[in-house]
Amino acid sequence: MIKVGVLGARGRMGAEVVKAVQGADDLELVAAVDDGDDRQALAAADVAVDFTRPDVVLDNLRWLAEHRVHGVVGTSGFDEERVAEVRGMLTGRPDVRVLIAPNFGIGAVLMMHFAVKAAPFFDSVEIVELHHPGKVDAPSGTAVRTAELVAEARARAGAGPAPDATTTALDGARGADIAGVRVHALRIAGMIAHQEVVLGTHGETLTLRHDSLHRESFMPGVLLGVRRVAGLPEPVTVGIDGLLGLS
Ligand SMILES: NC(=O)C1=CN([C@@H]2O[C@H](COP(=O)(O)OP(=O)(O)OC[C@H]3O[C@@H](n4cnc5c(N)ncnc54)[C@H](OP(=O)(O)O)[C@@H]3O)[C@@H](O)[C@H]2O)C=CC1
Numbered sequence: 001m002i003k004v005g006v007l008g009a010r011g012r013m014g015a016e017v018v019k020a021v022q023g024a025d026d027l028e029l030v031a032a033v034d035d036g037d038d039r040q041a042l043a044a045a046d047v048a049v050d051f052t053r054p055d056v057v058l059d060n061l062r063w064l065a066e067h068r069v070h071g072v073v074g075t076s077g078f079d080e081e082r083v084a085e086v087r088g089m090l091t092g093r094p095d096v097r098v099l100i101a102p103n104f105g106i107g108a109v110l111m112m113h114f115a116v117k118a119a120p121f122f123d124s125v126e127i128v129e130l131h132h133p134g135k136v137d138a139p140s141g142t143a144v145r146t147a148e149l150v151a152e153a154r155a156r157a158g159a160g161p162a163p164d165a166t167t168t169a170l171d172g173a174r175g176a177d178i179a180g181v182r183v184h185a186l187r188i189a190g191m192i193a194h195q196e197v198v199l200g201t202h203g204e205t206l207t208l209r210h211d212s213l214h215r216e217s218f219m220p221g222v223l224l225g226v227r228r229v230a231g232l233p234e235p236v237t238v239g240i241d242g243l244l245g246l247s
């Protein structure tokens with residue numbers, strides 16, 4: 001049995017993780033911690049899953065590293081600098097692993113892969129992410145990661161900047177510029193988590209779309225991470241692509 005703790009356990013994702021862990025024969029829920037709760041119960045866990053907030057997750061990871069608990073992290077907001085900070089926390093702790101996934105949805109991971117494959121073949125690529133209005137960060141971590149990966153793929157292929165004649169625009173009208181890729185964020189009641197990658201070239205367009213229709217969609221990826229994190233080769237792994245045999 002793998003002993004599992006959940007941080008953010010009363011949140012939208014944390015509550016779903018609690019249910020998924022309780023429903024798995026090989027996992028035992030030993031701690032369910034939310035804002036204001038004592039983290040000490042997590043010291044009994046082999047693995048802790050964090051779905052909290054970008055402004056608290058690093059402090060949680062430092063605590064987990066100090067208590068030699070592996071981390072599986074879904075909380076958004078991890079750029080290169082923050083990933084490096086997590087690597088630093090694990091220096092001198094070779095027995096602790098952290099898996100950070102911008103998106104645990106298997107369809108979403110595939111959508112990102114397909115976007116990377118397609119990006120060098122098109123002149124234009126922009127990203128539209130659509131989420132529930134309770135989301136505190138914009139653009140989504142998934143959209144940021146997709147933009148970064150698409151930009152890297154285009155740079156490797158020697159693709160130039162996307163054509164855009166805009167010379168005047170209202171603030172935000174053309175979205176956020178992430179490594180040269182425009183990202184647009186919508187917050188719509190009734191939605192959960194959705195993303196489109198829109199590509200275009202002469203006479204044709206390709207739209208890749210993924211929809212998470214329920215937070216259950218993230219659970220197979222989260223449980224895969226919980227089961228595999230202790231055996232990961234690197235102290236810090238970003239994304240579940242490798243666990244799915246995609247990289
Ligand atoms: N990687 C992925 O596949 C996915 C990632 N996410 C990301 O996960 C994160 C959580 O999303 P969601 O569940 O919708 O958000 P919620 O706001 O519903 O849940 C976050 C929970 O964490 C609690 N919390 C705040 N601070 C702490 C703390 N220091 N210790 C423990 N718990 C704390 C919050 O309490 P309070 O409300 O009092 O602040 C809240 O209950 C976001 O960053 C989101 O982007 C979401 C879906 C999928």
Ligand SMILES: O=C(O)C1=N[C@H](C(=O)O)C[C@H](O)C1
Nearest residue numbers: 076102103135140141142193
């Ligand atoms: O807040 C959410 O809901 C989600 N957050 C993650 C993100 O920021 O990419 C993953 C998914 O999009 C749902």
